[in-house]
Each structure stands twice: as structure tokens, then as C-alpha cells.
Amino acid sequence: MTYEAKITLKFDSTWEQTRGIYDEEEIPEEHITFECPAQDLNTTQLFTLFNKFLYAMGHTESGIMKGAMSTTFNDMRSFEQMKKTADEYDLVMKEDHIKEVCKLEAEVRDLKAKLSRLEQPDNPQYTDEEMDAMSVGELELRDAKVVCHDCGDKYGVYSVGCSSTWQGTCDVCGEVKGITETRDYGYLNKGIKELQK
Numbered sequence: 502m503t504y505e506a507k508i509t510l511k512f513d514s515t516w517e518q519t520r521g522i523y524d525e526e527e528i529p530e531e532h533i534t535f536e537c538p539a540q541d542l543n544t545t546q547l548f549t550l551f552n553k554f555l556y557a558m559g560h561t562e563s564g565i566m567k568g569a570m571s572t573t574f575n576d577m578r579s580f581e582q583m584k585k586t587a588d589e590y591d592l593v594m595k596e597d598h599i600k601e602v603c604k605l606e607a608e609v610r611d612l613k614a615k616l617s618r619l620e621q622p623d624n625p626q627y628t629d630e631e632m633d634a635m636s637v638g639e640l641e642l643r644d645a646k647v648v649c650h651d652c653g654d655k656y657g658v659y660s661v662g663c664s665s666t667w668q669g670t671c672d673v674c675g676e677v678k679g680i681t682e683t684r685d686y687g688y689l690n691k692g693i694k695e696l697q698k
């Protein structure tokens with residue numbers, strides 16, 4: 502038994518001229534048919550066929566590319582699958598770009614805070630730079646369930662003799678580090694109180 506399949510794409514158009522004449526560049530009617538054996542086609546070959554068909558219909562290269570991208574990247578797709586595709590083609594997702602920018606901005610604020618503390622080691626209050634470095638929102642600190650030790654030291658007070666630590670994503674900075682429960686750092690109440698001032 503043999504399996505055969507065929508794809509047929511058809512485009513028909515006609516111009517109805519009220520003047521009864523056609524311009525030199527106008528074609529009175531067009532009938533375009535694309536046929537292709539389909540039993541062994543993969544998705545890349547299918548999109549190549551659609552690409553050629555859209556060209557024949559008169560679509561622009563830019564329009565075809567936008568259509569393909571909107572098919573790939575949209576709210577109906579899972580982020581994981583879109584991210585996988587983006588990585589395969591060396592594309593940067595906006596979410597990843599924003600996350601990286603936020604991470605770098607946080608590092609700059611943290612360095613400024615450390616420099617400020619070095620310049621004012623005896624200051625009993627948080628300096629402006631240290632407050633900027635604590636720019637994580639109060640709700641984010643309240644909602645955090647797990648925290649890395651860096652963020653724990655920054656926003657809380659270590660209140661136990663030892664902690665269970667495992668690799669995971671910190672609910673505060675979003676980095677994958679050694680994390681523990683926020684209760685070990687007083688539920689980050691120090692940072693929450695500072696942000697309420």
C-alpha cells in the first residue's frame with residue numbers, strides 16, 4: 502500500500518473595469534495554482550510553499566515575514582516554546598532583555614550602596630544609595646517565600662542557627678542561587694519596614 506498526498510493552493514482574481522479599458526500594467530484576471538506532493542513534507546517545506554504562494558499573490562517580503570513571526574510569537578503560544586524557538590535562531594525575547602536590564606540596574610544600585618557604606622561606615626541610618634538598592638517593592642518582599650542569602654542579608658536579619666539551603670530561584674532577585682525560606686531571615690521584615698518609611 503502506498504500513501505500519496507497533495508496540497509493545492511489556488512488564487513483567483515478578476516478586475517471589473519467600469520471604463521471598459523485596462524491600464525497597460527493591469528491584468529484583467531489572474532488564476533494561480535500551486536500544487537505540491539505532501540506525503541513527505543515537513544513544516545519548513547510547507548512554509549516555503551506558503552512563502553512562494555504569498556509572493557505570487559503580491560505580498561511583500563516584509564509582510565510575509567511579519568505574518569510568520571506573528572504565527573510564532575503570540576499570546577496563544579506557551580512562553581517556553583517561544584523561548585525555545587528564539588534560542589534556536591539566536592533571537593532575544595523581550596522578557597529576557599528586560600530581565601537582563603533589570604539585573605544590571607540592580608547590580609549598579611548594589612555597587613553604589615556598597616560604595617556609599619564604605620564612605621560612611623559609621624552612619625547608623627541607611628544611606629540614599631542603600632535605599633535605592635532596596636528598591637524591590639514592599640509587596641514583592643511580603644510575597645517572597647524563598648530567598649537567596651544575599652537578598653536575605655540585604656532585606657532581613659538572619660534569625661536561626663542554621664538553614665536548609667538548596668538551589669533554586671530567589672523570589673526577590675530572580676537569580677538561581679542557594680536559597681532558603683524567608684522565615685530564616687525574619688520574613689524580610691527589616692526591608693519591608695524600611696520601604697514603609
